[in-house]
Amino acid sequence: MSITTLLMTSILIFVALGISKSQKIHLEKEMVIGIIRAIVQLSLIGLVLTYIFEIDNRIVTTVILMLMVYNASRVATKRGKNKEELKKVAFFSIFAGTAIPMSVLIITGAIEYVPSQVIPVSGMVIGNAMVALGLTFKQLHDNFTSNFYEIEIKLALGATERVASIHLIRDSIRTGMQPIVDSMQTLGIVQLPGMMTGLILAGQSPVLAIKYQIMVTFMLLSAVAITTSIGAFATYRKYFTEEKQVKRI
């Protein structure tokens, strides 16, 4: 695709702006900002990626991956309380949720530890882990808020913190994993995932694209399972005091 072609497709922007203006949706300003940001950010990342792919250095690649995990952990904890504590947990759980499946892919030879492969694949993993973890944290918080009385009754019966809240922990893990499990079931029927679409558009055979997509699905599933369960089991104790009382939040 040439730059001229790309510029010509920008006519679509004016369709959206036109609708917004004529229908008084008042999104024009935000749309323009969004468009400019998208172009600038993507161009920059394009330059950075080109540079990183060229130098092809393992240390640089690893640093980039850690930065991605770090950013994701900040986004996943954007809304929680006790942010500092939670960020550490988020970093560790996203890190583990990414490192484990990625190691399997590298050891089995599905991908190589070169930036052009690990960075985009990790990006998918980290992005999904981040969203799942955010959901798990939120659900855990809601569960502890709305089930305060039940937890207290169980503690009063001599239950440990873990026993008193295990069903809530499990529920929050389930909530975090649900979207990926749901989307797995409609894969190929309702939507062709972005990565697969990209490969096909770039001229790869659909068979290869599907192989990669299946691999990505396995990977995302395990990443999300690892991240949400580490995240939930590492945070539930924060809802209890040292004297094994449930905190009022």
Next chain:
Amino acid sequence: MLLFEMRNISVKINNTNIIKNLSLTIRKGEFINIIGPSGSGKSTLLRLFNRLSSISSGEIYYCGKNLNETNPISLRKEVGYVFQKPYLFGEKAKENLEYPLSIHNIYLEKDYIFNMLRQLNLEQDILEKDCENLSGGEQQRICLLRTLMLKPKVLLLDEITSSLDPVNTKIVEEFIVNIYNEFDVTIVLVTHNIQQAKRMGKRTIFLEKGEILEDAETNSYFTGNKKEQINRFFDK
């Protein structure tokens, strides 16, 4: 034998003293009422006995041991608590009775449960019923039974009849008295009803604004001159 001893304890929440420099002893086998106006700190005080709440200063001893050094889990297994508002978890009523047994790996003879159910005026088939279909009175009786599954040495009861009608209240009261007579148990019962206090514990502690105003035989509250605040409370 001294079971609980509280020495100059205070409870501070958000910079207000809910319990103020209170001292109190409970001997093994006593049946004590704690009475006082709403907001006087009765629940807060009761929750200290099984460490559901914490003291800000002072000391509490349980069987001669500082409560801070006890394991809250084993303490709570011995010192049972029934809450004011009946609440059952799970789907069926029986899950509530199985729960304390399963988390502590205890086996209990069926007869114990059936006997308790009978004393509580409940049919055996209540165990198979959905919790949400039980009346408030039935729920509270199952809550009581849930705590008794662990055969606690101490029973802490926080206004457990406050949401019940007179018929259910009578059943529960008689049951508590039976339990007290039948088992080797110490009971601390919180109530805001002096008539109930009269039917229950022999000793009554009157609490106001986090302080003990009176600690005497329950009967003595009905004779002689009482402190002004207590009279005012009775007149209501």
